[in-house]
Amino acid sequence: MSIGLFHTRLSISNALLGAPVLTLDLLVDTAHKRVSGIASVFQATWPTVNYREPVWGSFSESKLTANVENHIILTLDGGPSRPPSQIAQTFHLRGILGSDWDSGFVDYRYEEQGQWHEVKHVAVHQAPSEQPHPGPHPQPLYAVAVQQAQTSGDLAQLKTVVQQAEQQVAHEGALRSALEHLKAEIARLEAR
Known part of the structure:
Protein backbone atom coordinates (compact mmCIF):
# COMPACT_ATOMS: atom_id res chain seq x y z
CA MET A 1 0.00 0.00 0.00
CA SER A 2 1.15 3.53 -0.72
CA ILE A 3 2.23 5.66 2.19
CA GLY A 4 1.00 9.19 2.64
CA LEU A 5 -1.78 10.65 0.55
CA PHE A 6 -2.95 9.05 -2.72
CA HIS A 7 -5.92 8.97 -5.08
CA THR A 8 -7.69 5.82 -6.20
CA ARG A 9 -10.66 5.32 -8.50
CA LEU A 10 -12.66 2.14 -7.99
CA SER A 11 -15.39 0.59 -10.12
CA ILE A 12 -17.81 -1.65 -8.25
CA SER A 13 -20.29 -3.81 -10.14
CA ASN A 14 -21.50 -7.37 -10.44
CA ALA A 15 -21.09 -7.38 -14.25
CA LEU A 16 -24.76 -8.17 -14.89
CA LEU A 17 -26.29 -6.32 -17.80
CA GLY A 18 -28.24 -3.32 -16.53
CA ALA A 19 -26.98 -3.60 -12.94
CA PRO A 20 -25.94 -0.45 -11.09
CA VAL A 21 -22.28 0.57 -11.26
CA LEU A 22 -20.75 2.32 -8.27
CA THR A 23 -17.67 4.47 -8.93
CA LEU A 24 -15.64 5.69 -5.98
CA ASP A 25 -13.18 8.56 -6.46
CA LEU A 26 -11.26 8.46 -3.20
CA LEU A 27 -8.46 10.38 -1.56
CA VAL A 28 -6.72 8.06 0.92
CA ASP A 29 -4.78 9.44 3.90
CA THR A 30 -2.69 6.50 5.12
CA ALA A 31 -1.18 8.43 8.05
CA HIS A 32 -4.59 8.99 9.66
CA LYS A 33 -6.35 5.95 8.12
CA ARG A 34 -9.01 8.28 6.66
CA VAL A 35 -10.75 8.28 3.28
CA SER A 36 -12.88 10.91 1.54
CA GLY A 37 -14.22 11.44 -1.95
CA ILE A 38 -17.26 11.04 -4.18
CA ALA A 39 -19.55 8.04 -4.69
CA SER A 40 -21.47 7.84 -7.98
CA VAL A 41 -24.05 5.15 -8.74
CA PHE A 42 -25.24 4.90 -12.32
CA GLN A 43 -27.79 2.54 -13.84
CA ALA A 44 -28.96 3.03 -17.41
CA THR A 45 -31.84 0.54 -17.32
CA TRP A 46 -35.24 1.17 -15.77
CA PRO A 47 -35.45 2.37 -13.10
CA THR A 48 -32.55 4.63 -14.01
CA VAL A 49 -30.20 5.79 -11.28
CA ASN A 50 -27.88 8.78 -11.26
CA TYR A 51 -26.76 9.14 -7.63
CA ARG A 52 -23.74 11.25 -6.61
CA GLU A 53 -22.75 12.28 -3.07
CA PRO A 54 -19.66 13.07 -1.02
CA VAL A 55 -18.36 10.15 1.09
CA TRP A 56 -15.97 9.84 4.02
CA GLY A 57 -14.75 7.07 6.24
CA SER A 58 -11.86 5.06 7.52
CA PHE A 59 -9.91 1.92 6.83
CA SER A 60 -7.80 -0.56 8.72
CA GLU A 61 -5.36 -3.24 7.68
CA SER A 62 -5.94 -6.84 8.65
CA LYS A 63 -4.39 -10.23 8.02
CA LEU A 64 -7.17 -12.69 7.32
CA THR A 65 -4.88 -15.72 7.62
CA ALA A 66 -1.26 -16.17 8.62
CA ASN A 67 0.15 -16.78 5.13
CA VAL A 68 -1.98 -14.31 3.20
CA GLU A 69 -1.16 -10.68 2.44
CA ASN A 70 -2.80 -7.85 4.33
CA HIS A 71 -6.28 -6.75 3.40
CA ILE A 72 -7.98 -3.40 3.76
CA ILE A 73 -11.25 -3.19 5.68
CA LEU A 74 -13.04 -0.11 4.30
CA THR A 75 -15.97 1.70 5.90
CA LEU A 76 -17.63 4.65 4.14
CA ASP A 77 -20.64 6.83 4.87
CA GLY A 78 -21.95 9.67 2.76
CA GLY A 79 -24.63 12.14 1.97
CA PRO A 80 -25.25 15.84 1.53
CA SER A 81 -24.13 16.63 5.11
CA ARG A 82 -20.48 16.45 6.11
CA PRO A 83 -18.85 14.46 8.90
CA PRO A 84 -19.22 14.16 11.83
CA SER A 85 -22.92 14.85 11.21
CA GLN A 86 -25.01 11.74 10.70
CA ILE A 87 -28.04 13.74 9.60
CA ALA A 88 -29.29 12.84 6.15
CA GLN A 89 -26.73 10.15 5.44
CA THR A 90 -27.71 8.49 2.18
CA PHE A 91 -24.79 6.12 1.59
CA HIS A 92 -23.09 3.30 3.53
CA LEU A 93 -20.38 0.92 2.35
CA ARG A 94 -18.48 -1.89 4.06
CA GLY A 95 -15.90 -3.99 2.29
CA ILE A 96 -12.66 -5.92 2.15
CA LEU A 97 -10.08 -4.84 -0.43
CA GLY A 98 -6.70 -6.19 -1.43
CA SER A 99 -3.72 -4.35 0.05
CA ASP A 100 -3.21 -2.66 -3.34
CA TRP A 101 -6.75 -1.12 -3.25
CA ASP A 102 -7.67 -2.57 -6.67
CA SER A 103 -9.62 -5.72 -5.86
CA GLY A 104 -12.03 -7.10 -3.30
CA PHE A 105 -15.72 -7.20 -2.46
CA VAL A 106 -18.11 -4.73 -0.83
CA ASP A 107 -21.69 -4.36 0.34
CA TYR A 108 -23.27 -0.94 -0.04
CA ARG A 109 -26.59 0.81 0.18
CA TYR A 110 -27.79 4.20 -0.95
CA GLU A 111 -30.96 6.24 -0.68
CA GLU A 112 -32.43 7.82 -3.78
CA GLN A 113 -35.79 9.58 -3.92
CA GLY A 114 -36.68 8.38 -0.42
CA GLN A 115 -36.05 4.71 -1.15
CA TRP A 116 -33.08 2.64 0.05
CA HIS A 117 -31.35 0.31 -2.43
CA GLU A 118 -29.04 -2.41 -1.14
CA VAL A 119 -26.33 -4.16 -3.18
CA LYS A 120 -24.46 -7.09 -1.64
CA HIS A 121 -21.13 -8.81 -2.32
CA VAL A 122 -20.08 -6.81 -5.36
CA ALA A 123 -16.64 -7.06 -6.98
CA VAL A 124 -14.20 -4.15 -6.81
CA HIS A 125 -11.89 -3.27 -9.71
CA GLN A 126 -9.56 -0.41 -10.46
CA ALA A 127 -11.49 2.05 -12.64
CA PRO A 128 -9.93 3.82 -15.60
CA SER A 129 -9.00 7.37 -14.75
CA GLU A 130 -11.03 10.07 -16.41
CA GLN A 131 -8.99 11.68 -19.14
CA PRO A 132 -9.77 14.82 -21.08
CA HIS A 133 -11.29 14.23 -24.50
CA PRO A 134 -8.47 12.93 -26.72
CA GLY A 135 -7.64 14.53 -30.02
CA PRO A 136 -7.49 18.09 -31.20
CA HIS A 137 -9.54 20.76 -29.52
CA PRO A 138 -12.50 21.94 -31.59
CA GLN A 139 -11.90 25.22 -33.34
CA PRO A 140 -14.53 27.91 -32.89
CA LEU A 141 -17.01 28.66 -35.63
CA TYR A 142 -16.45 32.18 -36.86
Whole structure:
Protein backbone atom coordinates (compact mmCIF):
# COMPACT_ATOMS: atom_id res chain seq x y z
CA MET A 1 0.00 0.00 0.00
CA SER A 2 1.15 3.53 -0.72
CA ILE A 3 2.23 5.66 2.19
CA GLY A 4 1.00 9.19 2.64
CA LEU A 5 -1.78 10.65 0.55
CA PHE A 6 -2.95 9.05 -2.72
CA HIS A 7 -5.92 8.97 -5.08
CA THR A 8 -7.69 5.82 -6.20
CA ARG A 9 -10.66 5.32 -8.50
CA LEU A 10 -12.66 2.14 -7.99
CA SER A 11 -15.39 0.59 -10.12
CA ILE A 12 -17.81 -1.65 -8.25
CA SER A 13 -20.29 -3.81 -10.14
CA ASN A 14 -21.50 -7.37 -10.44
CA ALA A 15 -21.09 -7.38 -14.25
CA LEU A 16 -24.76 -8.17 -14.89
CA LEU A 17 -26.29 -6.32 -17.80
CA GLY A 18 -28.24 -3.32 -16.53
CA ALA A 19 -26.98 -3.60 -12.94
CA PRO A 20 -25.94 -0.45 -11.09
CA VAL A 21 -22.28 0.57 -11.26
CA LEU A 22 -20.75 2.32 -8.27
CA THR A 23 -17.67 4.47 -8.93
CA LEU A 24 -15.64 5.69 -5.98
CA ASP A 25 -13.18 8.56 -6.46
CA LEU A 26 -11.26 8.46 -3.20
CA LEU A 27 -8.46 10.38 -1.56
CA VAL A 28 -6.72 8.06 0.92
CA ASP A 29 -4.78 9.44 3.90
CA THR A 30 -2.69 6.50 5.12
CA ALA A 31 -1.18 8.43 8.05
CA HIS A 32 -4.59 8.99 9.66
CA LYS A 33 -6.35 5.95 8.12
CA ARG A 34 -9.01 8.28 6.66
CA VAL A 35 -10.75 8.28 3.28
CA SER A 36 -12.88 10.91 1.54
CA GLY A 37 -14.22 11.44 -1.95
CA ILE A 38 -17.26 11.04 -4.18
CA ALA A 39 -19.55 8.04 -4.69
CA SER A 40 -21.47 7.84 -7.98
CA VAL A 41 -24.05 5.15 -8.74
CA PHE A 42 -25.24 4.90 -12.32
CA GLN A 43 -27.79 2.54 -13.84
CA ALA A 44 -28.96 3.03 -17.41
CA THR A 45 -31.84 0.54 -17.32
CA TRP A 46 -35.24 1.17 -15.77
CA PRO A 47 -35.45 2.37 -13.10
CA THR A 48 -32.55 4.63 -14.01
CA VAL A 49 -30.20 5.79 -11.28
CA ASN A 50 -27.88 8.78 -11.26
CA TYR A 51 -26.76 9.14 -7.63
CA ARG A 52 -23.74 11.25 -6.61
CA GLU A 53 -22.75 12.28 -3.07
CA PRO A 54 -19.66 13.07 -1.02
CA VAL A 55 -18.36 10.15 1.09
CA TRP A 56 -15.97 9.84 4.02
CA GLY A 57 -14.75 7.07 6.24
CA SER A 58 -11.86 5.06 7.52
CA PHE A 59 -9.91 1.92 6.83
CA SER A 60 -7.80 -0.56 8.72
CA GLU A 61 -5.36 -3.24 7.68
CA SER A 62 -5.94 -6.84 8.65
CA LYS A 63 -4.39 -10.23 8.02
CA LEU A 64 -7.17 -12.69 7.32
CA THR A 65 -4.88 -15.72 7.62
CA ALA A 66 -1.26 -16.17 8.62
CA ASN A 67 0.15 -16.78 5.13
CA VAL A 68 -1.98 -14.31 3.20
CA GLU A 69 -1.16 -10.68 2.44
CA ASN A 70 -2.80 -7.85 4.33
CA HIS A 71 -6.28 -6.75 3.40
CA ILE A 72 -7.98 -3.40 3.76
CA ILE A 73 -11.25 -3.19 5.68
CA LEU A 74 -13.04 -0.11 4.30
CA THR A 75 -15.97 1.70 5.90
CA LEU A 76 -17.63 4.65 4.14
CA ASP A 77 -20.64 6.83 4.87
CA GLY A 78 -21.95 9.67 2.76
CA GLY A 79 -24.63 12.14 1.97
CA PRO A 80 -25.25 15.84 1.53
CA SER A 81 -24.13 16.63 5.11
CA ARG A 82 -20.48 16.45 6.11
CA PRO A 83 -18.85 14.46 8.90
CA PRO A 84 -19.22 14.16 11.83
CA SER A 85 -22.92 14.85 11.21
CA GLN A 86 -25.01 11.74 10.70
CA ILE A 87 -28.04 13.74 9.60
CA ALA A 88 -29.29 12.84 6.15
CA GLN A 89 -26.73 10.15 5.44
CA THR A 90 -27.71 8.49 2.18
CA PHE A 91 -24.79 6.12 1.59
CA HIS A 92 -23.09 3.30 3.53
CA LEU A 93 -20.38 0.92 2.35
CA ARG A 94 -18.48 -1.89 4.06
CA GLY A 95 -15.90 -3.99 2.29
CA ILE A 96 -12.66 -5.92 2.15
CA LEU A 97 -10.08 -4.84 -0.43
CA GLY A 98 -6.70 -6.19 -1.43
CA SER A 99 -3.72 -4.35 0.05
CA ASP A 100 -3.21 -2.66 -3.34
CA TRP A 101 -6.75 -1.12 -3.25
CA ASP A 102 -7.67 -2.57 -6.67
CA SER A 103 -9.62 -5.72 -5.86
CA GLY A 104 -12.03 -7.10 -3.30
CA PHE A 105 -15.72 -7.20 -2.46
CA VAL A 106 -18.11 -4.73 -0.83
CA ASP A 107 -21.69 -4.36 0.34
CA TYR A 108 -23.27 -0.94 -0.04
CA ARG A 109 -26.59 0.81 0.18
CA TYR A 110 -27.79 4.20 -0.95
CA GLU A 111 -30.96 6.24 -0.68
CA GLU A 112 -32.43 7.82 -3.78
CA GLN A 113 -35.79 9.58 -3.92
CA GLY A 114 -36.68 8.38 -0.42
CA GLN A 115 -36.05 4.71 -1.15
CA TRP A 116 -33.08 2.64 0.05
CA HIS A 117 -31.35 0.31 -2.43
CA GLU A 118 -29.04 -2.41 -1.14
CA VAL A 119 -26.33 -4.16 -3.18
CA LYS A 120 -24.46 -7.09 -1.64
CA HIS A 121 -21.13 -8.81 -2.32
CA VAL A 122 -20.08 -6.81 -5.36
CA ALA A 123 -16.64 -7.06 -6.98
CA VAL A 124 -14.20 -4.15 -6.81
CA HIS A 125 -11.89 -3.27 -9.71
CA GLN A 126 -9.56 -0.41 -10.46
CA ALA A 127 -11.49 2.05 -12.64
CA PRO A 128 -9.93 3.82 -15.60
CA SER A 129 -9.00 7.37 -14.75
CA GLU A 130 -11.03 10.07 -16.41
CA GLN A 131 -8.99 11.68 -19.14
CA PRO A 132 -9.77 14.82 -21.08
CA HIS A 133 -11.29 14.23 -24.50
CA PRO A 134 -8.47 12.93 -26.72
CA GLY A 135 -7.64 14.53 -30.02
CA PRO A 136 -7.49 18.09 -31.20
CA HIS A 137 -9.54 20.76 -29.52
CA PRO A 138 -12.50 21.94 -31.59
CA GLN A 139 -11.90 25.22 -33.34
CA PRO A 140 -14.53 27.91 -32.89
CA LEU A 141 -17.01 28.66 -35.63
CA TYR A 142 -16.45 32.18 -36.86
CA ALA A 143 -19.56 34.25 -37.32
CA VAL A 144 -17.73 36.34 -39.92
CA ALA A 145 -17.44 33.39 -42.31
CA VAL A 146 -21.11 32.58 -41.87
CA GLN A 147 -22.15 36.21 -42.39
CA GLN A 148 -20.00 36.54 -45.51
CA ALA A 149 -21.49 33.38 -46.99
CA GLN A 150 -25.02 34.54 -46.20
CA THR A 151 -24.61 38.10 -47.50
CA SER A 152 -22.84 37.04 -50.68
CA GLY A 153 -25.43 34.33 -51.30
CA ASP A 154 -22.55 31.87 -51.87
CA LEU A 155 -24.35 28.61 -51.16
CA ALA A 156 -21.22 26.48 -51.67
CA GLN A 157 -19.31 28.51 -49.07
CA LEU A 158 -22.19 28.27 -46.60
CA LYS A 159 -22.39 24.48 -47.11
CA THR A 160 -18.64 24.22 -46.48
CA VAL A 161 -18.97 26.12 -43.19
CA VAL A 162 -21.86 23.86 -42.15
CA GLN A 163 -19.86 20.70 -43.01
CA GLN A 164 -16.98 21.97 -40.87
CA ALA A 165 -19.44 22.70 -38.07
CA GLU A 166 -20.90 19.19 -38.31
CA GLN A 167 -17.43 17.72 -37.84
CA GLN A 168 -16.72 19.98 -34.87
CA VAL A 169 -19.98 19.37 -33.05
CA ALA A 170 -20.08 15.61 -33.49
CA HIS A 171 -19.51 15.39 -29.73
CA GLU A 172 -20.49 18.91 -28.68
CA GLY A 173 -24.16 19.35 -27.75
CA ALA A 174 -23.87 23.07 -27.02
CA LEU A 175 -23.51 24.05 -30.68
CA ARG A 176 -26.23 21.80 -32.08
CA SER A 177 -28.88 24.53 -32.17
CA ALA A 178 -26.55 26.84 -34.12
CA LEU A 179 -25.90 24.03 -36.57
CA GLU A 180 -29.63 23.46 -37.03
CA HIS A 181 -30.07 27.19 -37.68
CA LEU A 182 -27.39 27.05 -40.39
CA LYS A 183 -29.03 24.04 -42.02
CA ALA A 184 -32.34 25.91 -42.06
CA GLU A 185 -30.58 28.88 -43.70
CA ILE A 186 -29.18 26.57 -46.42
CA ALA A 187 -32.66 25.18 -47.05
CA ARG A 188 -34.04 28.73 -47.29
CA LEU A 189 -31.33 29.76 -49.77
CA GLU A 190 -31.82 26.60 -51.85
CA ALA A 191 -35.56 27.31 -52.01
CA ARG A 192 -34.95 30.68 -53.74
